[in-house]
Amino acid sequence: MTGSSTPTRKRSVAVLGATGAVGQAFVRLLANHPWFELAEVAASERSAGRPYAEAARWLGTEPMPARVAKMIVKPVDPAAVQSELVFSALDSSVAGEAEGAFARAGRFVLSNAKNYRMEPDVPLVIAEVNPDHLALLDAQRECRGWGGGIVTNGNCSTIVAVSALAPLHTRFGIRQVFVATMQAVSGAGYPGVPSLDILGNVIPYIKEEEEKVETETLKMLGRVANGAVQSAPIAISAHTNRVPVEHGHTVCLSIGFQDRVKPEQAIAALREWRGAEEARGLPTAPERPLLVAEEPDRPQPRRDVGAGRGMSVVVGRVRGDPLFDVKLVAMGDNIIRGAAGASVLNAELLVRVGRLPAR
Amino acid sequence: MTGSSTPTRKRSVAVLGATGAVGQAFVRLLANHPWFELAEVAASERSAGRPYAEAARWLGTEPMPARVAKMIVKPVDPAAVQSELVFSALDSSVAGEAEGAFARAGRFVLSNAKNYRMEPDVPLVIAEVNPDHLALLDAQRECRGWGGGIVTNGNCSTIVAVSALAPLHTRFGIRQVFVATMQAVSGAGYPGVPSLDILGNVIPYIKEEEEKVETETLKMLGRVANGAVQSAPIAISAHTNRVPVEHGHTVCLSIGFQDRVKPEQAIAALREWRGAEEARGLPTAPERPLLVAEEPDRPQPRRDVGAGRGMSVVVGRVRGDPLFDVKLVAMGDNIIRGAAGASVLNAELLVRVGRLPAR
C-alpha cells in the first residue's frame, strides 16, 4: 500500500462484451474510476460499429454515462482494441479464444468467464481472499509465452460463498461444506431467464453451476506453492437454484471444521475479518468486505444487496449445526461483488502490487 | 382394505379454523368428499355467528362451495360443534387447548398444528409412510383418559421432505440429511407474509421451522415399539427459506446412507415406491404419492404443484453428492399434501383401519 503504486495518470481500459448485463456493470463502475479511463467498448459483430447507446439495452436505474453512450462499439479483436488493460464480460462460448488472443497480444485481461478459471497457471482471485494467487502469472507467462496475462474471478455464487468461508477457513480450517443457493435472475445475463419460467417459481437447476461452486471454491481457498495452487482439502456439496429475485445471490452454508468450532467463535472471526492487507483501501474495495447482520431474518437480497455499494457480502444467522459445526446465510450482489466489481478490484490489485507494466 | 371398512353413509365432520388458508383448503377438499359430509365450520370469536361467506376471505380460484357459504360459523367449542370427526386448522396459539378439549369430549381431531406433534403418545402421521403410528392412539387414550383422540400431521415442509426420504430410508437406511427449503408464502397463511417483505426477495428465516424439520422427520421415520415411537437415528441439518412463490415448497436434500448408495439405486427405490398398503386407494390418496421427474430442471412449484391434485410429491435431479451419497430436489403442495390433504387422508385411514367408532 505504498504511495508509489498509486497511479498518477489514468490508464486507458476497454470492456469486452460491453453490452450485456455484466458489461454494463463494468461501464457503470468505470465511468468515474479514479485510476482507469474507460476508453473503448467492444462487443459481438451484431453490435460492433454502432454507438454504444444504440447497441446496449441499458438496464441500469441511473442514466447511461453520456461519454460512453457516444462511443462506437469495436469488435472483440486485439487489433481493434488498443487498451492494455481489458475487462472481459464475454460469454464463455467466445471468451476462450478471445481472451487468449488478447493475452497473447500483450494485454492484461480481467475475466468473468469460466474458460480459464480452473487452468493451473491462471489466477482465480478474490482480492481480499487470495491476492497471493497472482503469483501464478509468472508461470502463466512462462508456460504460454504470453506478453500479457489473464486473471479470472470466480462464478458469482462461488464468490459470495467464498467471501463468507475465507475468514473461517483461515482461522479454523474447514473440512466440509454444504451449500444451497438461491440466485437472482441477473446472474443469467440479459435477456437471460424468461419471465414465464420464473414468475412465482423456483428453478432448482442452473447449468454447470454446482460444479463451479464445488471446484472453484477449492482453488480460491487453496495455497500457492511452487508456482501452482494446491487445492484446499475441503469436501463440498452444492445445490444451486434460481429464484424470482432481481439482484443478489443468497447462499445457505453448513460448515464443518477440522476441530469443533462454536457459533460464537465463528461470529467473532467473521466480524474481525478485514480481508488481505493488499486489497485494503483500493478504490473499489468496500470498507468492510464482510458484514455480519444482527437481525434474525437477514441478510435479504432486496434489503442488503447495496451494502458497501454492492461490494460487501452480508452474512447472518450464524448458528450451530446438528450435522457439522456452524450454519449461516451469506448474500452478495452477483453483478458487482460477484462479477464486474470483483474484476475491477482485481485490476486495482494488479496495479498496486506492480504486476502491470509501468507507463 | 376390506369392503367392510368402506363407509356406506357419510360421516358428519367439522373444520376448526375454517376461515384461514388451510381451513379453506379443508372446505374445498371436503365439499364433495365421498365419505365425509362437511356439516360444521368453526372459527375464532371474530367470525363465529356470521355466515361463512362473510367471515372468510376466499382465496380459492374456484368459487366457494354454495352449501358452505351459507353455513353459520360456530365457535371453536366442543359444546357448539357436534361432529365426531374434526379437522383442525387452528393456529398453534389456540390449538393446544382447543384440540385437547375436543379429544376430551370424545371427538377425533385431525390436527395441523404443532402443539401435539411431538408428544410421545400422539401419532404424527403421513398415511403412506407411517400408518402404523396410529397405534399410539391406544397409549394416548390410556394416558390421557380421552374418549376421543388426536392425530397430527407434520409441518408442511417436513411432509414434503419425508415423502421423499421415506422410500430411501425404508430401503437403504438413512444416516444423515441436509435440507434446504424454499417455501411458498401460502405456508404462512393469510394475510401471512406482507408483499413488501417478499416481492423480489428471499427471507432466509422462518420462525421455528428448522427445528420442526429437524425433529418431526425423526419421529415420522421412527418405529413404533411398545406403544411408543423410537426416533430414527438420523442426523439432520435444516435451512428454511421463504421465497416469492404462491404454492409449493421446494426442498433440496443431500442424503447419506448407512452404506454407500448410488443415484441409480435411489432412483429405482423412489420409482418403485407406492407407499403403505393401508393408504392405497383411499379417496384422497393420489395414484402415486411420489413422482420422479425426468427433466433436468424439475420439479418446479409453478409447474408441478398440481401433480396428483396436489397430493403427489415430485422429486427430481437425483444425482451423486460429493459429501454424502445422493442429492435430490423434492417439491409438494404445502396446502394440500403439506396440510389439509394430509389430514383428510389421515382421517380416511382412521376409517379404513377401524379406529373410529362404528356408526
Place this chain on the structure above:
Amino acid sequence: MTGSSTPTRKRSVAVLGATGAVGQAFVRLLANHPWFELAEVAASERSAGRPYAEAARWLGTEPMPARVAKMIVKPVDPAAVQSELVFSALDSSVAGEAEGAFARAGRFVLSNAKNYRMEPDVPLVIAEVNPDHLALLDAQRECRGWGGGIVTNGNCSTIVAVSALAPLHTRFGIRQVFVATMQAVSGAGYPGVPSLDILGNVIPYIKEEEEKVETETLKMLGRVANGAVQSAPIAISAHTNRVPVEHGHTVCLSIGFQDRVKPEQAIAALREWRGAEEARGLPTAPERPLLVAEEPDRPQPRRDVGAGRGMSVVVGRVRGDPLFDVKLVAMGDNIIRGAAGASVLNAELLVRVGRLPAR
C-alpha cells in the same frame, strides 16, 4: 345448431407454429377434441424433423400429451402438411406468406397472427360476437381465387375488451371507449419478456398493441353489408401495459353510449348475454362467454383466469363514470380465450355453419 352439422368422424387438423406458447395451447386444446384429430404439428426449420417432445419447451402444468410428444415436427409448408383444417400460431414475421400459401393450397386456416386481420375480405371473428362475419369468406374466395380460406381472431387484449363491449354495443350502441390494459407476460410468447424487465415492474408499452385494440375492435363490432364489414362508429383510445402476471389480461374500460346508460342497465345487459346462437353448445364454447363478478375487487387474473376453462371473460366493478357513462373491468385468459381457444371455437363454428367442405 342442427344435428346435421355435428361431425360424425373426426377431422384431421394441423397446428402451425406448434412449439411456441400459443402453439402449445392448441396442442392442449386439440389433444382430446371431440371433432378434431390433431394429426400434424409444424414449426420453423429449427424444429422441423425433430420429435415434438424435443422441439418444444413444454410450458404447461399438465404433461405433454403422449401421442403428440412422439410426432415429428413438419415444416410449415402445405406440401408437407396434409390436413385440410390448419390452426396457425405463427409469428407475424412469417404468417403472412405461410398462411396465404395454405389458403391458396385449399386449406382453411384459423389464424392468430395480425397479418390478415384487417384485410377487408378476411373475417376477424369472435364466435359469440360476430359469427356473421364469416360471410366475408365468399368475397375472399372470389377476390383471391383461393381454394381454402383464412379466418382470423383478434389480438388477445382486443378479444377480452370486445367480449365485454359486445353485449353493451348490441343493446345500447357505444360511441366512445377508453381502454387501459394490464397484460400478462404469456401474451408475448416464449421466451418473450425477459424476467429482468418485468420482475416488480410495469412496462407501459407493447409494440403496436394500442393500434390493434383501436382498430380491430371497430371491425369486430362492425356490420357485414354487401360482402364487406362496415366498421362500428366508435372512437377508442387505448393504453396498453405489461405487468408481472403470468396469464390473464386485465382491461379497464370507460364506455360512452349513444344515449345515457346507467350502470344497472349495463349490468343487466352483461348478465343476460349468452352470445350468438350459432356458437352455443360448441365443444369449446363455455357455458357463459361472460361472467359478472359480484365482489368489489374482482376480476383478478390470478383468481379468475380459469373461468369457463379459460374461455369465459369475467367482468366486474361495473359503475358510473364521471366522463362517459359506465366504467368496468374485464379479464380473460389471453392464451385460451385470447388466442388458441378462440381459433378452435372459430373452427367449430365453421363446421357447424357448413363452411367447410363435407368429408
Place this chain on the structure above:
Amino acid sequence: MTGSSTPTRKRSVAVLGATGAVGQAFVRLLANHPWFELAEVAASERSAGRPYAEAARWLGTEPMPARVAKMIVKPVDPAAVQSELVFSALDSSVAGEAEGAFARAGRFVLSNAKNYRMEPDVPLVIAEVNPDHLALLDAQRECRGWGGGIVTNGNCSTIVAVSALAPLHTRFGIRQVFVATMQAVSGAGYPGVPSLDILGNVIPYIKEEEEKVETETLKMLGRVANGAVQSAPIAISAHTNRVPVEHGHTVCLSIGFQDRVKPEQAIAALREWRGAEEARGLPTAPERPLLVAEEPDRPQPRRDVGAGRGMSVVVGRVRGDPLFDVKLVAMGDNIIRGAAGASVLNAELLVRVGRLPAR
C-alpha cells in the same frame, strides 16, 4: 426566496405515526435535514414507550439512523410532543382527531392523511404546483381559531397525476382527463397488501382511491380567490389498480384540452416546466420536478423510481389520443414524492414564505 427566510438554526420537528411505511420515510428524509432536527417520534399506544428501533419494523435498504433508533416513541398527543412542526403519517382512522388536536395546540401539521384534504379552509398543496393555496391558512385560523394549522398533501397517485397535469393545465387549460393507475404495494403501507393477494396478480380496486383522484385533482389545480379554492373545471374519470410492484405508481393519462393541443406542444410544455418559483432550490426540491423520458417504453417504476432521489415525476410516451388530445404515462415514487417527501417539501415552503412563527 429571500435569504432572510433561510433558517439559521434547525427547527425541532416531530413525526406522528413514525413506525409505518410513510413514517419511516419521514425518518429517513429528516435524519440529515439541513433545516429540521428530528427531535421526536410518536406512534400508537402499542409502540409508545419503546425505543424506535424496537417499535418499528425497518423497511429501508439503508440502516436505521442510529440517533433515531434510540429515541423512545412518544404517544400521539400534543401534551407529550413538544415540536412546533409536526409531520403526520397517521392512519386516517386516527388522523382526524389527532391532527386537529395538534393544530389547536398551536402546532403546524404537515399531513398525509385524507381527513382534512378536502376541507375548504385546508390547503392541499404540491409545492411546485399550487404554493399559493397556503393562503387558506388565514381562513383556517380564522374559521377554527387554531393557534397552529394543517397543510395537507394529496393522495399518492393523485400527486403523480397532478405533477404531470399541472404544466399542461397551466399552459393550455385541461377539460377532461382519463386516468388509469397501476399502483405499488408500498402505497398500502406495512404490512399492507398480503403477498397471497398480489403475487402474479392485479387487484383492480383500491378502496376510495378513485374518488380521491377524481376530487383532489380538481382542488389542487384550482384557484384561490377570496380565501377559498375554486375547483378546476375538469371532468375526471379514474381507474385505480394495485400491481406487484414495490415502489412507484404508474399512471396512464388521456387528456382533453379547451382547444386542440398537439403532442409536440404538450411535450414542449412538460419539458419547460420548472414548477413554482417559491419551491425552487428548497432542500427537498429536485432539480427538475418533472422529467420527460425519451425511450419508447419508459417511465418504468423499477428503473425510474429513484429519479431526483424519488422527488421527480417521470413522464413519457406523450402521443396523440384518438378520443381526447394527448395520451401520456407518468410515474413517481409514491412514498417520497407521493407522501413523505411532499410533506417535507411543503414544510420547507412554509418556512420560506414565512408562514411559520419566527424563532
